[in-house]
Amino acid sequence: MKTLALISVAFLGIKACTPDETLRAYGGADRTWQLIELNGEEYTAAATLTFPETGEIVGQGPCNGFSASLTVPYPWFGAENLISTRRTCPDQAAETAFLQALQTASLSEVAGDMMILSTDTGLMLVFTAAD
Template sequence: KIAGEAPCNAYSAAMTVPYPWFDAGHIAATRRACPDLAAETAFLNALGEVTISDVLGDTLILSDESGERLIFKAAD
């Protein structure tokens, strides 16, 4: 399972493939309105398109065939 906070809403999805593959399947999100819904839509679309995950120390990199798409760093 994955879960997190997008720019406006909380989201979650079931992971359906083993590491290092990445397939979030259907992403469920809360429906709060905010001024940054365009960024939220772009983020959730990118999350739904990535296919490979890599963990390097405290960094998660999600990629697709065109290269790195999303990079997450653990909070200190």
């Protein structure tokens, strides 16, 4: 039993020492990202993203809050296991477009106060740091 406890503690220590290789570690952390453009058009509704902890995405769409997992290394992007509240509002179409694009994005780039999420086929979400 003592051996099992030592192995468990050692495993947790190794996991805690694993560096963050996601977008969060490459400029995404400690900021709130405001969506300003979706597929080449100005995004006039309110939508934000944050990366509060390693492996986490948290945000607010025009109608609902949401969260997802982010585990792929930068410059890749993958919003996995997205969950959202279920309120409806007048901007429901804008929210649906945003969340669908977010789940489709597979590449990321952070340059100063700009963050771009895209796919190799052209989908693009452009964010600016709101703080």
